[in-house]
Amino acid sequence: MSDRNELHLLAGAYALGALDDTDRARFEEYLLTSEEARTEVASLSDTAVILGLASTPEAPPAGLKGRLMAQIAVTPQLAPPGGTDAPVPTAVPGADTTAAPLDNAEPSADAARAIRKSSESPAQAKATARWYTRPATVLLAAAAAVALFVGGNLLGLANANDGQQLATKFAELTSASDVQRSVSPVAGGGTATLFWSLDLERSAVVIDKLPALPAGKTYQLWYIDTAGAKPAGTFDAARSGSTVRVLDGAIVSGDTVGITVEPSGGSKKPTTKPIVAIPSA
Numbered sequence: 270m271s272d273r274n275e276l277h278l279l280a281g282a283y284a285l286g287a288l289d290d291t292d293r294a295r296f297e298e299y300l301l302t303s304e305e306a307r308t309e310v311a312s313l314s315d316t317a318v319i320l321g322l323a324s325t326p327e328a329p330p331a332g333l334k335g336r337l338m339a340q341i342a343v344t345p346q347l348a349p350p351g352g353t354d355a356p357v358p359t360a361v362p363g364a365d366t367t368a369a370p371l372d373n374a375e376p377s378a379d380a381a382r383a384i385r386k387s388s389e390s391p392a393q394a395k396a397t398a399r400w401y402t403r404p405a406t407v408l409l410a411a412a413a414a415v416a417l418f419v420g421g422n423l424l425g426l427a428n429a430n431d432g433q434q435l436a437t438k439f440a441e442l443t444s445a446s447d448v449q450r451s452v453s454p455v456a457g458g459g460t461a462t463l464f465w466s467l468d469l470e471r472s473a474v475v476i477d478k479l480p481a482l483p484a485g486k487t488y489q490l491w492y493i494d495t496a497g498a499k500p501a502g503t504f505d506a507a508r509s510g511s512t513v514r515v516l517d518g519a520i521v522s523g524d525t526v527g528i529t530v531e532p533s534g535g536s537k538k539p540t541t542k543p544i545v546a547i548p549s550a
Contacts, residue, residue, distance in 0.1 A: 273299065277306055284313035311450060313443070438515045439464075442471050449549070455479070455528075456544040463526050463547040470519035472526060472549070479506040482530060489535045490516050493525040493546065501526070503535040523550045 276299040282288050283296050300306050442448060445466035452462045459478030465471070474490070482488065482505070490501040502517040516526065527543035529536075 273303075277303070277309075280306055280309045281313055284310050308449065435513065435515055438471065439473050439513060442466055442469060442473055442515070445469050445471075451547050451549065453545050453547045461528070461545045461547060463549065465520050465526075465549050467520070467522055470521075471515065472520040472524075473513065473515040474526065474528070474547075476506075476512045476514075476528075476545075479512045481506045481508075485533050486530055487533050487535060489529050489531040489539075490514065491527040491529065491539060491543070492516070492518060492520065493527050494521065494523065498527065498539050500535060500537065503531070520549060523548075525549065 276296055279288060279292060279296045283293065288296060300310065442464055445468060447468045448464055448466045450462055450464050452460055455461050455476060455478075457480070459476065461474055461476045464473045464475070479488070487503045487505065489503045491498040492501050493499075499518065502514065504512070504514045506512050520526075525546050525548045527539070527546040529539045529541045529543050531540060
């Protein structure tokens, strides 16, 4: 595999800010020479934003920190590099060294990898690094899918099943090898980002700051070409954050995606001026 191909595999980790200083510098040099890499990083960064917007922060359970620190205190540590034995802690008379149990406690992924790494040959270490780097794009899209599923009610979705389906389709789209994106302003404020893949014949929109409509009204998506406008689904604005919608039907090269405000249930043809129209070419 060429060095350029190996650098391209770092796109997902770069979008997540997960590269060390050396790899980040190498990848940023590569970005200057690869339009494909720049496009992929932009798409993955948008997906990461959707991931953050879709999930609701949760406070950790009370006492979790105390249980973790107690477990760490009695967990044997790896010897430092060079083979020097770590000092044995001195027991304190009367101290309670029994750690509170951790629910379903298991070694962390990082700890497990560290243990494996200590016994790997250079070739095995390189193969391991490729394993964890190569699927970064897919893993990011899958993470976005999970977040969209969990935060479905925030995205203008009727139920969890709708959220799961949307998340899967959106993740497949944003990880497609030919995915493209275009951003346009929305009438009244905010922006709309169109993602599309001609290989998948699929498109999706992510709209920022989309206001809720009064009763009896809905947003409707359209594929627009020289022959007119074809309906591509209706949706409601998310209660907070960004609104995400995968369009019904197949996108064709040169289509423009538009959004109008229509009566509940949608219309066969647009009855109002589009609040945004985004060309796909």
